[in-house]
Amino acid sequence: MDLRVNGEPHSLDLDPRTTLLDALREHMGLTGAKKGCDHGQCGACTVLLDGRRVNSCLILAVTLDGASVTTIEGLSHPVQEAFLEHDGFQCGYCTPGQICSAVGMLAEADGASLPDAEIRERMSGNLCRCGAYPNIVAAIREVAAR
Template sequence: MIEVELRVNGTAHRVELDPRVSLLDALREQLGLTGTKKGCNQGACGACTVLVDGDRIAACLALAVQYGGREITTIEGVAHPLQRAFVRTDGLQCGYCTPGQICSALGMLAEADAGMPSAVTEHLAEPRVTLSSAEVRERMSGNLCRCGAYNGITDAIREVAGARPGVSS
């Protein structure tokens, strides 16, 4: 067992962990933060997406001990207009994937703000990324929704992106 300090949603937690425990399992089982969901447990569905220092990661593939001292944000620590936009645009149905979708979308918006291109970015040298529907779908392709709420998810992200300076939709 190893003692690790996990900073989650602005609060430091000292936990004793087996070094093989995933960040997902530590969040859910040690800290009781069950908003982050376990889907495939293989990094293929995105249900477990959280933010670490603002970057999105699949928590099921990350060892918790690697993230000591870093700022981890789970859905429980998110208060963002994107959440209301998901409701307004019908970007959720059963809700299982929604925490991962929202955390991923926040990370994706930060990537777009930084001018990071995707596989469908038309002009790679442009400092400003236009978040078209195709661009959002490509950037969110690591997050699956069994209910098929992709149109609402895309609309919610584009709505919020359009309201932000520096990123156009």
């Protein structure tokens, strides 16, 4: 199967049961996406698949032949700087998934101004056990306002 990851082509021979998350972490050495719950409930594994945010633990890699994946390692976006400026992280475990989800969410919003409650709702699939939510929302709000 062929997959473009962070702009680079990859040809992989995988067990059909391999998730995208495991392919990224174990076969490509891209460990930014984290294995949190492995059930699609925490968002730590969020990546962008053809520009849309997805939980990579829920997708079988073999179904993605020809797809394009962007992980935190291949991302360059103002959200990253805003997370630093607003302290949108504490332990950092969820941060790659939060950032990828925020980038995807902003693309979905297509430039619309979103109130904080809407940002929180749209980001509700990404959990932060440290409770950095107010700072995460502030970071996203700042980028959305640009």
